[in-house]
Amino acid sequence: DSFRKIIEEKTAIVDIGGGSIQLSLFDKDTLVSTQNLRLGVLRLQDYLNRFSVKSSQTEELINEMAMARLDTYKKLYLKDKEIRNLIVVDDYLTPWALRKRGKAERRTFLDREEFDRIYDVLRSRNPAEIASYMDISEERVPLLFICAVLIKYIGEMMGIEQIWLPGVTLCDGIAYEYAEKIKMLKGE
Numbered sequence: 692d693s694f695r696k697i698i699e700e701k702t703a704i705v706d707i708g709g710g711s712i713q714l715s716l717f718d719k720d721t722l723v724s725t726q727n728l729r730l731g732v733l734r735l736q737d738y739l740n741r742f743s744v745k746s747s748q749t750e751e752l753i754n755e756m757a758m759a760r761l762d763t764y765k766k767l768y769l770k771d772k773e774i775r776n777l778i779v780v781d782d783y784l785t786p787w788a789l790r791k792r793g794k795a796e797r798r799t800f801l802d803r804e805e806f807d808r809i810y811d812v813l814r815s816r817n818p819a820e821i822a823s824y825m826d827i828s829e830e831r832v833p834l835l836f837i838c839a840v841l842i843k844y845i846g847e848m849m850g851i852e853q854i855w856l857p858g859v860t861l862c863d864g865i866a867y868e869y870a871e872k873i874k875m876l877k878g879e
Contacts, residue, residue, distance in 0.1 A: 694778075695720065697855060703774045705845055707781040707838055709733035714845075716768060724768045728760045732783060732837045739833075749833075750814060753840045761848055774849035778857060783838035784809075785856040787825045799856040803846065806854050813839050 698717040706713040710731035716723040735753055744752055779785060788799045788809075801809075813821060813836050821836075822829040846854065 693855075694857070697776050697778065700776060701772060701774045702776040702778060703845070703849055703851075704778040704780065705842070707732060707779065707783065707841060712841065714764065714768075716772075716774070718772075726764060726768065728764065730757055730760055730841060732781075732834050732841075735837050736833055739837075749836065750840055753837060754844055757841060757844045761844065765848055769849065775852050776855060777842070777846055777849065777851045777853070778855045779842060780857070780859065781838055783831070783835045784842065785858055787827060787835070788856045789858045799858065801854045801856065803852060803854075806842070806846070810839050810843055 699720050702717045704713075704715045704717070706715075708731050710729065710733060711727050712730045713725065713727050715725040735756065738756070739749060739752065785799070788801070812824065816824065818829050818832040821827075821832045825832075825835070827835065842854065845851070
């Protein structure tokens with residue numbers, strides 16, 4: 692129900708994976724476009740490692756790589772559209788946000804200011820401090836940061852006001868729809 696309500700407005704879904712991101716645009720409950728871009732978290736981390744990028748340069752370099760691909764996307768699909776909502780499907784920021792908020796609040800909505808505060812923590816502390824603060828392993832911190840940089844850049848590019856971290860993967864959604872169809876066939 693929340694999904695159907697939120698996509699009544701101009702909404703983007705970004706599925707952030709290891710090798711790519713999938714951007715889908717909805718307007719008035721209709722899928723307008725969907726594109727796959729080779730900007731995955733692990734792909735970007737591999738690139739940063741291969742060229743021995745210093746941590747102080749990470750954010751700028753990710754922005755440059757994202758800008759190169761997303762500016763073309765913006766010209767082709769966004770044009771002058773302002774997207775208000777961003778639904779993020781990922782394995783990096785969402786699990787932490789759900790733990791932080793508690794399992795009772797399964798769906799997590801962040802406004803731009805709240806996301807910016809989280810982002811500032813990620814960019815101003817060292818990996819050990821972030822790992823301790825977020826209760827994650829230190830090895831996940833660079834991946835979390837790359838994910839956050841992508842979300843921030845996409846949010847700024849689209850003019851996002853609200854970010855929704857629903858706590859599901861696309862596979863969860865497919866499994867749910869499949870289970871519903873089985874129930875329907877069984878007459879439940």
